[in-house]
Amino acid sequence: MKSNKKYFPILFFATLAVGVVLGTMLNFPVPGNFSTANNHKNKLNKLIDFIDAEYVDSVNTDSIVDLTVNNILEKLDPHSVYIAPEEMEGVSQSMKGDFVGIGINFYMVGDTIAVVKPVENGPSEKAGIQAGDRILFAGKDKLFGRKIHLDTLFSKLKGNVGSEIQLTIYRKIQDKKFNVTVKRDIVPIKSVDVALMLNKTTGYIKINRFAETTYDEFKKGLLSLKKQGAKALVIDVRDNGGGYLEKAVEIADDFLKKDQLIVFTKNKKGRTDKTFASEKGIFETGNVFVLINENSASASEILAGALQDNDRATIVGRRSFGKGLVQREMNFGDGSAVRLTVARYFTPTGRSIQKSYKEGNEDYFKEFGHRFETGELYSKDSIKIADTLKFKTPKGKIVYGGGGIVPDIFVPLEVEHGQESIAYIMQSPMVGNFVFEQLDKDRKSFKGLTLEQLLAKMEKTDLYFNNFKTYLKKNEIELSLDKNKELVKRYITAEFAGQLFGEEKYFEIILNQDVMIKAVLKK
Structure with a gap:
């Protein structure tokens, strides 16, 4: 990965803040009768036919169509996008919430697949595969020593439920090679990372996206927290770029009384569709806090806006991203689709939180960089909202439209102005990759450690902090970490704990010093 301090936050952000709302289908028209003069809608089809039949060189007309479709959508809004056939499976799988496979988190070490950890209770764990194992062969197919495209790799490891695959494994810690048979099964892709207690009365749930399974995951976590004594709840949708609007609505419904307005949408024909809370929800009483940041978008903003507007x-x-546009996915019939903006959504008080995109897509996404420049990530006073965009909740609280959800309690970035890249990179996959490499060098020295022993070990040494600085330089990332040593060590320690003891331990360590959590617990 190549990057630098100036551009990393914006690039990292761009991968996160993508709101998605899937819907009905629309078939793409096929070439037909072009007898009608000046039929602008048929020009593209006719041009493609001309190129196919008469152009001097051979041309992949499919790529021309894809390029044309993308250019058209760029003229509409930043969230109307084309999804190519080769991208659809990954997108659909992520939103569906599961897939059929062997169930591993992996990392490419050189040209070899290394298991970071098998999915808990998944097919690979049941077959005895361990963290640090290398997968050399899938059946007779060699998976090392050559560059292999991820799509090809996935096709070798995926299959039908119940089908078996023989893997050849090299276990580095024991320096031995062996075969193991794995029975493929449904592997969940979690959209709720964790549900845990922050203290005796306050629960915490982290949602990373809104997929088909999100509400079921959320409900399970919430009921578990209530059994543990949760009287207050923190819902964390930081860095959650959105997903299915309906799932945000279902979650909001659990906190609101019957017939309270959750959200409404308007299309270009003026049709308004309102969604109200239904029967008694799971958590209609008790304090609720929603954590948001500049990467919280779309469905995350629907949830935050619904609960804020209803007091x-x-x-x-x-301040959240500012995406108040609703997309519907329409299939072309060849495996590709367009995700087209079909309406705007409004929070219960009537505010639209869509930020302006009049100056084009490039300027739209540069607005995030502007927040750094103006100091908005460090001071609530730097948020500029027009007086005409003020709204009142039923209890008289002022809320704002016109570009994201403005928080009731502002919490600045933890790092100093000019050090933003550090805050973002510590939450990037690079930390996990680094920690895996450190464990892989000497996994035996960590074997048998308790969590408390690990924490004590990490506290008294700067070895991994210094190694991480070297790791960043090796990857051509120039960052000065010394002023944020405590933050960096916390994330490194949490990642060690996560890989060795499970994801919940990662969050326990991170949340213990989280500035937003501290702000909540002061209330």
């Missing part, structure tokens, strides 16, 4: 939750953090 049901305190919103904590920084």
Whole structure:
């Protein structure tokens, strides 16, 4: 990965803040009768036919169509996008919430697949595969020593439920090679990372996206927290770029009383569709806090806006992304699709939180960089909202439209101005990759450690902090970490704990010093 301090936050952000709302289908028209003069809608089809039949060189007309479709959509809004056939499976799988496979988290070490950890209770764990194992062969197919495209790799490891695959494994810690048979099964892709207790009365749930399974995951976590004594709840949608609007609505419904307005949408024909809370929800009483940041978008903003406008939750953090457009996915019939903006959504008080895109897509996404420049990520006073975009909740609280959800309690970035890249890179996959490499060098020295022993070990040494600085330089990332040593060590320690003891331990360590969590617990 190549990057630098100046551009990393914006690039990292761009991968996160993508709102998605899937819907009905629309078939793409096939070439037909072009007898009608000046039929602008048929020009593209006719041009492609001309190129196919008469152009001097051979041309892949499919790529021309894809390029044309993308150019057209760029003229509409930043969230109307084309999804090519080769991208659809990954997109659909992520939103579906599961897939059929062998169930591993992996990392490419050189040209070899290394298991970071098998999915808990998944097919690979049941077959005895361990963290650090290398997968050399899938059946007779060699998976090392050559560059292999991820799509090809996935096709070798995926299959039908119940089908078996023989893997050849090299276990580095024991320096031995052996075969193991894995029975493929449904592997969940979690959209709720964790549900845990922050203290005796406050629960915490982290949602990373809104997929088909999100509400079921959320409900399971919430009921578990209530059994553990949760009287207050923190919902964390930081860095959650959105997903299915309906799932955000279902979650909001659990906190609101019957017939309270959750959200409404308007299309270009003026049709308004309102969604109201239904029967008694799971958590209609008790304090609720929603954590947001500049990467919280779309469905995350629907949830935050619904609870803020109904005086049901305190919103904590920084101004959210500002996406108030609703997309519907329409299939072309060849495996590709267009995700087209079909309506705008409004929070219960009537505010649109869509930020302006009049100056084009490039300027739209540069707005995030502008927040750094103006100091908005460090001071609530730097958020510029027009007086005409003020709205009142039923209890008289002022809320704002015109570009994201403005929090009730503002919490600045933890790092100093000019050090933003550090905050973002510590939450990037690079930390996990680094920690895996460190474990892989000497996994035996960590074997048998308790969590408390690990924490004590990490506290008294700067070895991994210094090694991480070297790791960044090796990857051509120039960052000065010394002023944020405590933050960096916390994330490295949490990642060690996560890989060795499970994801919940990662969050326990991170949340213990999280500035937004501290702001909540002061209330």
